Amino acid sequence: MTDEQERAQPSGVWATAVGVARVRALETERENALFRDPLARAFATAGGLWPSPPPRPDDGDEAARRRRLAVSFSIVIRTKFLDDLLRRACASGVRQVVLLGAGMDSRAFRMDWPEGTRLFEVDTAAPLDFKASVLRQEQAVARCERITVAVDLREDWPGALAAAGHDPASPTVWIAEGLLIYLPEDAVESLLARISALSATGSCLGLTLGSRGVIERFGADAVPGSAASMWVSEMPDDPVGWLAGHGWEASSHTLFECAAAYGRPSGTAPQHDERPGGLISAVRR
Ligand SMILES: C[S@@+](CC[C@H](N)C(=O)[O-])C[C@H]1O[C@@H](n2cnc3c(N)ncnc32)[C@H](O)[C@@H]1O
Structure with a gap:
C-alpha cells in the first residue's frame, strides 16, 4: 500500500493541526507573507482541506465566517511571533528546541538552524504518523537533527523526552503553540511545572494562550467537532505573574500589537473583541 492509502485521516483534537497547516499554506501564497511554509499545503491536501475544506453546517453564517477569519489571523501572527522567538533563542546560544503539541x-x-541544533517534536502517535507519511511523500529533509516523541502530554512526557535524548542541563527553547487552549487548567499547570523543572538557566519559552472570554465568544455556538468546540482553557488573569511564579521572566503581547509591528494591514485584522489569543515570550533566569 502507498503512504496515501495507509494514512489515517485526521480526527479529534489533532485534526486541528491540519487546519492550522491549511492557514499556513494560504499565508505562504500571499505576496507579503509573514513566513513561508512550503510543506503546509501537502499536509492540508493529505488531510482533505485543500484546495477547499468540505462544506460545514455554518457555511453562509456571517458570524461564523468572521470567527474563522479571526482564528486564521491569530494563527498567522502567532507563527511569525514564535519564528522570531526561536531565532532569538538560537542567537543567544540555545541548541535544544522542544515543540509541544507539534502537529x-x-x-x-523550513527554518535555518545553527549547527548542532536538536529539535524534538512531541505529540501523540496519530498526528506524528500522519506527518511522517506526508514528509516521506514530499521527500522532505530536516535542516537540523529532528527527533519525534510520541506521547500524550497528560502522561509522563518528561520520561519520554529524556529517553529521546533531551538534556535538561542545557538550555531549551520550548514552544507550546495552539496547545494550552485544548488542555484543562490542571493539565496546563502541570505542563508548566514540568517544563520549568527541565529548563536550565537561559532557556526560553513561547506560549499562545486563549484570551479571556474567547471560549464563550467562539466555543459556545461552535460546530461540534470544530477546533473551537474543543477549547477548554483560557489564559490566567495575570500570565506574567503566573510565569514568574514558575521562575520565568515573561512578557505578554496581544495579537493586535504584534500584527501592527509586522506591518500586517489593520484592515485585515478582525474586530478588537474577536481576537482570540495572547502571545507570551519568557526567559529562565
Ligand atoms: C491546534 S494544533 C497546533 C499544532 C502546532 N503546535 C502548530 O501550531 O502548528 C494542537 C496540537 O496539540 C496536540 N495535542 C493536544 N492535546 C495533546 C495532548 N494531550 N498530548 C499531546 N499532544 C496534544 C494535537 O495533537 C495537535 O497536534
Whole structure:
C-alpha cells in the first residue's frame, strides 16, 4: 500500500493541526507573507482541506465566517511571533528546541538552524504518523537533527523526552503553540511545572494562550467537532505573574500589537473583541 492509502485521516483534537497547516499554506501564497511554509499545503491536501475544506453546517453564517477569519489571523501572527522567538533563542546560544503539541509544525524543515541544533517534536502517535507519511511523500529533509516523541502530554512526557535524548542541563527553547487552549487548567499547570523543572538557566519559552472570554465568544455556538468546540482553557488573569511564579521572566503581547509591528494591514485584522489569543515570550533566569 502507498503512504496515501495507509494514512489515517485526521480526527479529534489533532485534526486541528491540519487546519492550522491549511492557514499556513494560504499565508505562504500571499505576496507579503509573514513566513513561508512550503510543506503546509501537502499536509492540508493529505488531510482533505485543500484546495477547499468540505462544506460545514455554518457555511453562509456571517458570524461564523468572521470567527474563522479571526482564528486564521491569530494563527498567522502567532507563527511569525514564535519564528522570531526561536531565532532569538538560537542567537543567544540555545541548541535544544522542544515543540509541544507539534502537529504539522514544519519549522525543522523550513527554518535555518545553527549547527548542532536538536529539535524534538512531541505529540501523540496519530498526528506524528500522519506527518511522517506526508514528509516521506514530499521527500522532505530536516535542516537540523529532528527527533519525534510520541506521547500524550497528560502522561509522563518528561520520561519520554529524556529517553529521546533531551538534556535538561542545557538550555531549551520550548514552544507550546495552539496547545494550552485544548488542555484543562490542571493539565496546563502541570505542563508548566514540568517544563520549568527541565529548563536550565537561559532557556526560553513561547506560549499562545486563549484570551479571556474567547471560549464563550467562539466555543459556545461552535460546530461540534470544530477546533473551537474543543477549547477548554483560557489564559490566567495575570500570565506574567503566573510565569514568574514558575521562575520565568515573561512578557505578554496581544495579537493586535504584534500584527501592527509586522506591518500586517489593520484592515485585515478582525474586530478588537474577536481576537482570540495572547502571545507570551519568557526567559529562565
Ligand atoms: C491546534 S494544533 C497546533 C499544532 C502546532 N503546535 C502548530 O501550531 O502548528 C494542537 C496540537 O496539540 C496536540 N495535542 C493536544 N492535546 C495533546 C495532548 N494531550 N498530548 C499531546 N499532544 C496534544 C494535537 O495533537 C495537535 O497536534
